[in-house]
Amino acid sequence: MANPLWLGLALLSLAFMTLFALYQWQTSRGDRVVPALWHWSLLPLLIIGLSLGTYSYTGRYNDWQLAEADDSIDYLLAAEIVRLRRASAEAPQDTSLMQQLAQAYVRGGMYLDAVATLKQQLQLQGKSAALLGQLAEAAYYRDQRQWLPESQEWVEQALALDSADPGTRLLLANDAFLNQRYAEAIGHWQLLLDSNNEQLDRQALQYAIANARSRLE
Structure with missing residues (x-):
């Protein structure tokens, strides 16, 4: 053709x-x-x-037989998305593949696809704070950085399971900072610092807090 x-x-x-x-x-x-x-x-x-x-x-x-990724993104990432789509289609119960595919969608700015994939993962895997936080983040960016009822509900569910979930707290902090709610952003970052999560970059959190405080003065 x-x-x-x-x-x-x-x-x-x-x-x-x-x-x-x-x-x-x-x-x-x-x-x-x-x-x-x-x-x-x-x-x-x-x-x-x-x-x-x-x-x-x-x-x-x-839709290029529904097999091609959005060609506005990096060609290596597009190739990875195509590969993960095919692998996930061949193993539809593999939540690990779904997670990889959703993360690739997010990196490519394909938030609608990321939300759909994470919803499938949620149905198979069940609720966890990390997964609900990822859903909230993807929906937040899908909706042009607006808090709609769906994303707000996922945030509430994530924090109910883990009040110091890093992904959810960082999302809330970033939104607060971008909207000049600096005290609120500091609260989220400080909570993460106090959680003593070894996977978090404490120096980056301290810098973010100092930056926000300087804007309050």
């Missing part, structure tokens, strides 16, 4: 060549009576060509 991108470009080329030929023909005839509206008859061809080319280039043409 012909590549739709080349098909679009071919149609565009054909349209422009036809426009030029008609212009030359009218000029050679010295025709000044025929209205200039003749070229509008080719507008549908131009639009079709441009649409096909753009549709193909953005990776939406027939």
